Amino acid sequence: MTTPKSPLELAALATSAVPGMRVSALRPPSYSDELSSVTGIEDAAGNRWIVTCPHEEVSGPALEATSGILDRLGQAYEHDYIPFDVPRLAGQAKVSGGASVYVHRDPGGHAPTPEELDSDLLLPASLGRALAALHNLPETVFSAIGLPTYTAIECRDRNLALLDEAAREVTIPPSLWSRWEAALEDVSLWRFPSAPIHGDIQERCLSVQRGSVLAIGGWTSAHVGDPALDIAWIQATASDNFLERFRETYGHERRATDLHVFTRAQLLSEIALVRWLVHGLHAEDSSVIDEARAMIADLATDLDGEPLLPSHATAMGAHSSAEASPVSQEPAQPRSTDAQASTDSRPIKWRDRSTVSERDTTAQEGDTGAATMPVSRPASAVSRKLAEGEVDPAAPTERLRLGPDGTLLR
The missing domain is CATH 3.90.1200.10 (Aminoglycoside phosphotransferase (APH), C-terminal lobe)
Incomplete structure (x- = not known):
């Protein structure tokens, strides 16, 4: 089990997950719970991303299943079966301790108030x-x-x-x-x-x-x-x-x-x-x-x-x-x-x-x-x-x- 990551640590890890990324700012969401540490970032080109680091090491089958969910729901959205989008994986990288960090494109919007x-x-x-x-x-x-x-x-x-x-x-x-x-x-x-x-x-x-x-x-x-x-x-x-x-x-x-x-x-x-x-x-x-x-x-x-x-x-x-x-x-x-x-x-x-x-x-x-x-x-x-x-x-x-x-x- 990995320790929680700060937003700055997650931003640094994102540059390893997505080669060439230059992080310019931190943005919401930003939290750490019993499952994972999460933060939003913005790159030098103005693109927004979500960085996630699970606290438990994700096994091969679990990672494949999570990727499969996003792929299938992404297809369902593109084919108008569902009216909402899902995060799209842009890159991932291993970190010390065997855990991984994942970078997804920020779909926009905000959490409901x-x-x-x-x-x-x-x-x-x-x-x-x-x-x-x-x-x-x-x-x-x-x-x-x-x-x-x-x-x-x-x-x-x-x-x-x-x-x-x-x-x-x-x-x-x-x-x-x-x-x-x-x-x-x-x-x-x-x-x-x-x-x-x-x-x-x-x-x-x-x-x-x-x-x-x-x-x-x-x-x-x-x-x-x-x-x-x-x-x-x-x-x-x-x-x-x-x-x-x-x-x-x-x-x-x-x-x-x-x-x-x-x-x-x-x-x-x-x-x-x-x-x-x-x-x-x-x-x-x-x-x-x-x-x-x-x-x-x-x-x-x-x-x-x-x-x-x-x-x-x-x-x-x-x-x-x-x-x-x-x-x-x-x-x-x-x-x-x-x-x-x-x-x-x-x-x-x-x-x-x-x-x-x-x-x-x-x-x-x-x-x-x-x-x-x-x-x-x-x-x-x-x-x-x-x-x-x-x-x-x-x-x-x-x-x-x-x-x-x-x-x-x-």
Whole structure:
């Protein structure tokens, strides 16, 4: 594992990856997380580039798969199958310690701002079209190059395993545990067609300009799985008005029938806090663990024992009205297995902790928890799909043509 690189170090390494490059300036994006160090640069000719150095050594097969993703999505963009571009690899070089640095052309635009995710009138529809188009691609676009493929049940089981792993180390608030357990054991939520997904959508992956998604980067977590995972970040961070426009466009553009995609997105946006906790446990990073525990405790307080779906209230039992307790370091009790399934799909919206809450005039000063409020999937999109009989969730569009190896053809 390599140490994080500073923007200046990445700029110097870029000159080795692209012979003849003369770096004249640093520019956004610039960050370093648990996966990689990234910075933007500008060369003497005014061209803009993105430099990435993964912290884990990238194996041959993994590098081939990542390159294959960008190649195939680049073809899909050029053939108008998807409305967004992807980073194009310009060069790469090995660095000390066995790691590599990669230089891609900057597609332009900028990461969406909080203001754009709150009130932009055009971006919700553009983002809805972009993700629907990605999810409409045939599975073989990803699976043919060896990317992981998970069925609906396997997606559910992976989330169950994540919760069980966290519960062995810390105690999850009982109200949250019951809420998540009831949702994961509701078989009606886990009947959906797997699709090619990005796997880690967030602000810094998106390049937008004037309300339009120009490009999507950061494809290291791409696989065939639950489309709700790509929507979870939007569900947790965007405003209600943004989310309503996004849902309407996504539901109209998506060709497969997935009646509970937004309910699962809400669930996955909450479980993302557990994923962050587990990351901290693996890294033995006390600051990450403490932050994740605080966020989980705040979420339990915000939701106040409310089930994800009304029909889960019985399955949650006594926990449905229990007061959430702080996350402690005591091991949790084993997960029960007697929750009953439900077919009611009314999702519940949880706004992220950065949003100012108006839920309770008696809240303590400094509380940044957000209100829990109901949202519903636009009935028009669901009604249209049912009326049109779109019951083959995995069928590609007629204009998609695939070669023997899964590549897109004109």
